[in-house]
Amino acid sequence: MMRVAEPETAEEVLGQRNTVGRRVHAVLHRMPALSPLIVLVAACVGFGLANPRFYLAGNLSIVLQQASIVGALAVGQTLVILTAGVDLSIGAVMVLSSLVMAKLVKDSAVPGPIALLIGLAVAVLAGVVNGLLVTRVKLPPFIVTLGTLSIFTAATLIYAQGQTISLPPNTFLTWTGSAIAIGDFHLTVGVIMMLVLYAVFAYALRQTAWGKHLYATGDDPEASRLAGVRTNRVLLSAYIVAGAVIGIGAWILVGRINGADPNAGFNTNLESITAVVIGGTSLFGGRGAVVGSLIGALIVQVFDNGLALAGVDPNYQVLAVGVLVLLAVGADQWIRSVKA
Amino acid sequence: MSQPVLEAQGLVKTFGPVVGLAGVDIQLFPGEVLAVIGDNGAGKSTLIKCLSGAMVPDSGTIKVDGQVVSFSSTQQAREAGIETVYQTLAVAPALDIASNLFLARERRRKGLLGSVLRMLDTPGMKRDSKKYIDDLGITTLQNISQSVETLSGGQRQAVAVARAAAFGGKVVILDEPTAALGVRETGQVLRLIRGLRERGLAIILISHNMPNVFEVADRILIQRLGHNAGVITPQTHTPAEAVAIMTGAVTLADDGDTSTASG
Numbered sequence: 001m002m003r004v005a006e007p008e009t010a011e012e013v014l015g016q017r018n019t020v021g022r023r024v025h026a027v028l029h030r031m032p033a034l035s036p037l038i039v040l041v042a043a044c045v046g047f048g049l050a051n052p053r054f055y056l057a058g059n060l061s062i063v064l065q066q067a068s069i070v071g072a073l074a075v076g077q078t079l080v081i082l083t084a085g086v087d088l089s090i091g092a093v094m095v096l097s098s099l100v101m102a103k104l105v106k107d108s109a110v111p112g113p114i115a116l117l118i119g120l121a122v123a124v125l126a127g128v129v130n131g132l133l134v135t136r137v138k139l140p141p142f143i144v145t146l147g148t149l150s151i152f153t154a155a156t157l158i159y160a161q162g163q164t165i166s167l168p169p170n171t172f173l174t175w176t177g178s179a180i181a182i183g184d185f186h187l188t189v190g191v192i193m194m195l196v197l198y199a200v201f202a203y204a205l206r207q208t209a210w211g212k213h214l215y216a217t218g219d220d221p222e223a224s225r226l227a228g229v230r231t232n233r234v235l236l237s238a239y240i241v242a243g244a245v246i247g248i249g250a251w252i253l254v255g256r257i258n259g260a261d262p263n264a265g266f267n268t269n270l271e272s273i274t275a276v277v278i279g280g281t282s283l284f285g286g287r288g289a290v291v292g293s294l295i296g297a298l299i300v301q302v303f304d305n306g307l308a309l310a311g312v313d314p315n316y317q318v319l320a321v322g323v324l325v326l327l328a329v330g331a332d333q334w335i336r337s338v339k340a
Numbered sequence: 341m342s343q344p345v346l347e348a349q350g351l352v353k354t355f356g357p358v359v360g361l362a363g364v365d366i367q368l369f370p371g372e373v374l375a376v377i378g379d380n381g382a383g384k385s386t387l388i389k390c391l392s393g394a395m396v397p398d399s400g401t402i403k404v405d406g407q408v409v410s411f412s413s414t415q416q417a418r419e420a421g422i423e424t425v426y427q428t429l430a431v432a433p434a435l436d437i438a439s440n441l442f443l444a445r446e447r448r449r450k451g452l453l454g455s456v457l458r459m460l461d462t463p464g465m466k467r468d469s470k471k472y473i474d475d476l477g478i479t480t481l482q483n484i485s486q487s488v489e490t491l492s493g494g495q496r497q498a499v500a501v502a503r504a505a506a507f508g509g510k511v512v513i514l515d516e517p518t519a520a521l522g523v524r525e526t527g528q529v530l531r532l533i534r535g536l537r538e539r540g541l542a543i544i545l546i547s548h549n550m551p552n553v554f555e556v557a558d559r560i561l562i563q564r565l566g567h568n569a570g571v572i573t574p575q576t577h578t579p580a581e582a583v584a585i586m587t588g589a590v591t592l593a594d595d596g597d598t599s600t601a602s603g
Contacts, residue, residue: 029487208458209446216432216443226430227503228415228444286434 028335032280033292035331039278039324040299047306054309057185064191067301069094069256069265072194072249073272074279074293075201076242081276082205083218083238084285085134085141089126090246091268092152095260097123097250099156101173102165102260112172120247126152127243131236149269160262167259176255190252194294197245201290214238219286274321275300278328282336299324343406345370345510345542346391346422351400353386360386361397362566368511373533373543375553378563379586384546385515387563391544392424392513393417404510421509427516429500433489437481438462438469440488441503472506473498476535480528494525501532505541512536513544518552530556550579562586 028034047054054060073090080087101119104110110118126148133144167174176193179186205211216224217234225231254260279296281288300321307317346368353360361383368374378384389395391402393411401408404420411417414424431440447461448454454461469484478498481491488496497517504512514533518526526549533556536543547553553560554574562569562585569585570592577585584590 203457207460207462209448209460210458212435212439212443212446212460216435216439219432219434223428223430223432224443226414226424226426226428227432227440228418286432 025335028331031289032282032287032332032335033289033295034280036279036292036295036299036328040295040302043299043302043306047302047310050306050310054306057183059305059309061179061184061186061191063298063301063305065186065188065256066304067297068188068190068194069249069253070268070271070275070300071294071297072190072197072252073246073268074275074297075194075197075290076245076249077272077276078279078281078288078290078293079201079214079238079242079245080141081218081273081281081283082214082285082288083235084221084283085218085235085238086145086273086283087130087239087242088142088145088269088273089130089149089152090145090242090272091265091270092149092156093123093126093243093246094250094253094268095262095265096126096152096156096159097247098253098264099160099165099260099262101250102167102254103159105171105173106165106167106259115173116251119250120244123247123250124240124243127240127246128236130243131239134239135232135236153266156262160260162262164262165260167254169258173251174255174258176252177258178255188255190255193248193252197248198290198294201245205290210234210237215286217286271297271300274325277332278321278324280328280332282332283329284332284336287332287336296328342369344368344403345405346544347403347406348387348391349401349403351387351390351397351402353383353390353395353397359566361390361400363400364563364566364568366391366561366568368542368544370510370542371537371540372558373537373545373556375545375547375557375560376563377547377550377553377560377582377586378569381565382563382586383566384563386566388424388513388515388544388546391417392422394424418507422511422513423504423508424513425497425500425504425515425517427519429496431488431496431499434487436485436487437473437491437499438466438484440499441465441469441472441506443503445507468506469502472502476502476505476532478502478528478532492525493520494522494528497521497525497529498532501529501536505532505536505539508541511542511544513546515546516548517545518547518549526552550582553582554579562592564588 073094077087077090097119100122101115104115104118105112130144130148133139134141170178176190177188179188205214213229213234216229217231221231253265257264275296276293277283278299279292281292303320304317308314344367348366351361351364364383364387376384376387386395390397393414393416396412409420432443442465447465449459449461453459466484473481480495481498488499517529521529530552533543533545545557557574560572560582562582564586572582585592
């Protein structure tokens with residue numbers, strides 16, 4: 001009986017060993033987007049000191065516009081990564097979808113809204129293909145999307161026949177590029193759409209059962225299945241919803257470049273993953289917040305813009321992003337290590 | 341005795357040439373703890389999987405409250421009031437306690453927020469989680485918003501048991517609930533099991549741990565090589581006799597619970 005009391009006090013002793021490290025760990029564990037937010041604020045302060053022009057409204061609105069494409073894709077990428085998957089084909093799907101939209105309007109004189117719907121359908125279909133290969137054929141998401149990356153890229157190039165499609169501004173499809181000017185600050189419809197995507201998915205992930213199930217499935221698929229979560233449906237839904245988000249990304253892209261370019265944005269495959277990882281979402285699934293990915297996408301653009309304004313060789317931007325990715329993954333590893 | 345809440349007759353399950361269950365009967369009454377013991381390969385897990393809907397038996401009948409049922413998924417067993425606490429606990433580590441208790445059974449808000457915006461009733465679920473845990477007399481879980489990965493093995497077990505108790509209408513099946521626990525935590529889980537019994541639930545306890553089984557069980561079903569080797573009680577038999585029956589050193593006479601071991 002005497003022994004029974006002993007571990008209790010030992011636990012209390014451990015509980016009271018509340019060092020600074022432990023407290024920081026606990027806070028980051030609850031709010032994984034906090035550390036990227038600190039990096040973003042620090043970067044903004046630093047680049048502003050290096051060159052005050054960084055703070056000009058015109059410049060800040062350009063940063064936002066540059067972040068809008070990768071920012072939108074990162075929403076879809078976050079959904080997939082939260083399920084412990086990864087989507088390497090995300091940028092290729094966006095380019096394919098944007099090309100379908102623009103080509104239908106330009107070559108076939110299809111009305112803009114219908115072209116948009118068909119383009120969205122293409123992106124959703126791509127999500128269905130990825131999702132079915134992951135859930136039915138049980139292939140690892142990395143391999144599935146590595147394969148579909150090549151397929152969608154090839155489809156894009158074959159379909160485009162080397163052509164770049166240009167559309168006039170202020171049509172339905174290029175509406176996403178039109179800007180609302182607040183002084184020198186040009187807020188494009190595309191940027192607003194991206195921000196709305198974040199708001200919608202921040203809500204869906206935190207406040208709906210679907211969001212809970214997405215986290216649970218990414219966290220521990222077997223436990224979730226035994227608890228009654230239909231994990232295959234959840235996984236499939238993540239890829240399909242990501243497809244719809246990519247389709248909206250394609251629309252933002254069409255507005256931003258006033259058309260479609262088969263060679264545009266292939267880097268966005270990896271850039272969307274970079275944004276998600278820097279944003280504090282764990283590649284092991286089940287941990288993270290979608291708002292972190294917005295912060296991640298902004299960090300990349302702020303470094304790009306800030307270093308250029310500071311007159312630094314742009315290659316250092318690539319270097320800085322690489323360092324940030326490694327730091328973010330290291331931080332995630334530390335955050336995930338929890339003791340009872 | 342009253343009508344069994346859960347009853348199975350002549351359950352057979354084979355895996356190719358391997359016989360998992362060779363005609364097993366089980367009866368479970370409300371408010372009792374029935375322990376199922378047996379050596380490895382005795383068919384304990386297969387029996388439990390058939391009863392919890394994780395496996396479909398090749399033949400045999402399962403009745404809940406006298407009604408013949410057939411489960412093709414754990415979801416169906418759950419709807420019939422049979423909850424299972426798996427050895428792996430089936431909790432999502434990064435989610436908090438309340439989210440785990442309500443995992444796959446989330447409740448939405450009333451009104452438009454729930455029906456149109458599908459908003460979860462997070463405060464309500466937290467409140468009820470706290471209530472379930474308090475009702476079970478679990479004192480080790482203080483902060484309902486704590487993530488499960490920060491909990492000890494015994495605390496996680498408590499979460500899994502609380503989930504089963506909160507939603508298990510009739511039967512709670514516990515698969516090796518004390519296997520990974522220390523002495524103090526084992527004691528807590530055994531207390532929980534008695535608490536469930538007092539609430540009128542019927543409990544099936546699968547365990548290798550003879551002292552635990554003899555401490556908490558009302559009846560003990562012994563499985564051997566896919567057959568029922570007999571049903572004993574802690575009053576009529578000693579742990580040593582149970583082990584002897586389990587390993588086949590001794591066989592139980594045919595005339596039921598009260599018979600003595602022979603041979």
